[in-house]
Amino acid sequence: xxKPILWPVLIPSLLFxxxxxxxxxxxxxxxxxxxxxxxxxxxxxxIMGAVSxxxxxxxxxxxxxxxxxxxxxxxxxxxxxxLGAIVAAFVWxxxxxxxxxxxxxxxxxxxxxxxxxxxxxxVAEVMPAADLxxxxxxxxxxxxxxxxxxxIIGAGLxxxxxxxxxxxxxxxxxxxxxxxxxxxxxxxxxxxGTRVGGSTGKAQAHPAEAVAPATDDLAVGGPSAxxxxxxxxxxxxxxxxxxxxIMTLTIARSxxxxxxxxxxxxxxxxxxxxxxxxxxxxxxxxxxxxxxxxIKDRLGRIATLVACLTIFGSGFIVMVCAPSLIGMxxxxxxxxVGNGLGAGVNxxxxxxxxPAVGRARFLxxxxxxxxxxxxxxxxxxxxxxxxxxxxxxxxxxxVFAIAGALWVLVWAKRIGxxxxxxxxxxxxxxxxxxxxxxxxxx
Numbered sequence: 001x002x003k004p005i006l007w008p009v010l011i012p013s014l015l016f017x018x019x020x021x022x023x024x025x026x027x028x029x030x031x032x033x034x035x036x037x038x039x040x041x042x043x044x045x046x047i048m049g050a051v052s053x054x055x056x057x058x059x060x061x062x063x064x065x066x067x068x069x070x071x072x073x074x075x076x077x078x079x080x081x082x083l084g085a086i087v088a089a090f091v092w093x094x095x096x097x098x099x100x101x102x103x104x105x106x107x108x109x110x111x112x113x114x115x116x117x118x119x120x121x122x123v124a125e126v127m128p129a130a131d132l133x134x135x136x137x138x139x140x141x142x143x144x145x146x147x148x149x150x151x152i153i154g155a156g157l158x159x160x161x162x163x164x165x166x167x168x169x170x171x172x173x174x175x176x177x178x179x180x181x182x183x184x185x186x187x188x189x190x191x192x193g194t195r196v197g198g199s200t201g202k203a204q205a206h207p208a209e210a211v212a213p214a215t216d217d218l219a220v221g222g223p224s225a226x227x228x229x230x231x232x233x234x235x236x237x238x239x240x241x242x243x244x245x246i247m248t249l250t251i252a253r254s255x256x257x258x259x260x261x262x263x264x265x266x267x268x269x270x271x272x273x274x275x276x277x278x279x280x281x282x283x284x285x286x287x288x289x290x291x292x293x294x295i296k297d298r299l300g301r302i303a304t305l306v307a308c309l310t311i312f313g314s315g316f317i318v319m320v321c322a323p324s325l326i327g328m329x330x331x332x333x334x335x336x337v338g339n340g341l342g343a344g345v346n347x348x349x350x351x352x353x354x355p356a357v358g359r360a361r362f363l364x365x366x367x368x369x370x371x372x373x374x375x376x377x378x379x380x381x382x383x384x385x386x387x388x389x390x391x392x393x394x395x396x397x398x399v400f401a402i403a404g405a406l407w408v409l410v411w412a413k414r415i416g417x418x419x420x421x422x423x424x425x426x427x428x429x430x431x432x433x434x435x436x437x438x439x440x441x442x
Contacts, residue, residue: 001131002138007186008069009119012177013142016076016115019173021150022166023083026158027105033163034089034098044102048109049375055110056371060364063118068125068360071118073181076174078111083171090164117367121360124351126188129418133296133348140344141289148282232362233355241411242353243369245305246346248404250373252312255381255397256335259316260328262390267323277328281336288340295341300419301349302412308342309405311335316398320391346370352417 002010027048031041063071082104089100119139127135154166180186257278264274296304315335319327350366385393408415 002135004126004188005123005135005138007183008181008188009122010138010142012072012076012180012186013119013139014145015173015177015180016079017143017146018150018153019146019170019177020112021146021148022154022157022173023150023170024147025151026154026163026166030086030090030163030167031098031101034093034101036098044105046375046379047102048105049371051106052109052113053368053371053375055113056367057364059110059113059117060361060367062114063121063360063364064358068118068122069181071114071360072122073178075111075115075118076178076181079108079115080171080174080178082108082111083167083174086167087164087171090162090167113367113371117360117363120347120350121363122188123347124354124359124363130297132351133301133344134293136348136351137289137293137296137344139347141286144282144286144289144343148279148286232358234353234362235416238415238417239353239366242305242349242408242415242417243366245309245404245408246349247369247373247376248401248407249305249309249312249342249346250370251377251380252309252316252397252401252404253339254374254377256339258378258381259319259394259397260332262385263319263323263394264328266390267325267328269325269328273325277332280329281332281339284333284336285340285343288337289343292341292343292345296345296348301345301352301417302408302415302419304341304345305349306405306409308338308345309401309408310338311341312338313398313401313405314338316394316401320395320398349417 027045028041031044032038036044066074085104086101089097089104120136123135123139124132153169157165157169260278260281261274264277269277292304292308295307312335315331315333315338318334319331321327322330350363353366354362381393381397384396388396
């Protein structure tokens, strides 16, 4: 089922995710080692989130112009150049090194957005509706594997080599992703632009592509007038309604590592115990993401999102109710089950709501909800902790996630995402086509 996207998308995504996962835990450490203050080093990560949010819509427009697959290649090459600049800042250390490091990270944020949106657009375009949820779950799983393997590899490198060796590894992983995409096996049949260096810019070869008809050209000033971009045929009301719940999920996801670290220190856990808890949660998520793919197809997207938010939010509440090592293990396990069930749900819903024409442009708008949540999560919990207490901040995060589940449940009919009945229709249609081919062959 995943064969069409295995080599062109999933394998490169895994390589890119491993490289990205290796550098995420050391972004603050890198700034500190170049002489930044603790406040500035922490602010860099927040600024990256802000830049990512601002670049979301332009990233979608860029992908729409370059084409999905070519945008993936351009993003990977740019990431390699940016990582090279970071390594140079470490090797030729000078007073300007921290400036180079900061600017490079600001560039890396939108590059990562382009990569993520482009691969999502490829999967949404290539995979049939019946297999879309499984494919998006596999795509989300590749990021989770990267987040698990990347830090482990980075930690091993730093035991032997300097800190900047991790950035070198991330660049090598990016080169490996480019190499995979250049292989003949990475070409998707009947899908233009899936070969590195190919001449096709657009990845979506749709008959109603975003060029206005000839009659419209004449109406706006003759054939020499620039072609107009097609309007996005999107149910914006549904996008906003379900996007609010997606934002609550992203806020909880971005707040989770902050909460685990702060609460772990509060109850007296050692740093190594906290790290093991985070690794335990990441491994458990990988197990439950397969069940999440099944639920998305069998019970529907709304049911999956509600289950994800409810279970995920319950984990935060359990953490507050049981302030001990056992309580932490149980709460992290509950959060991992909920987050694992929701693996790929954001991308799947985005693909469900996206139009056939201008898909990448829409996905750029859709990513505002998730990128906004990534920026708001740590900020919001910091404000709550400052105003009230850490206990209330953890509890607030859990209640906020459960509120997101109630919100999408109330508006489920208005949103109108594929559900159980739609899955049955797709499977019946697939069975009918299979029977027709069998009888024709007979």
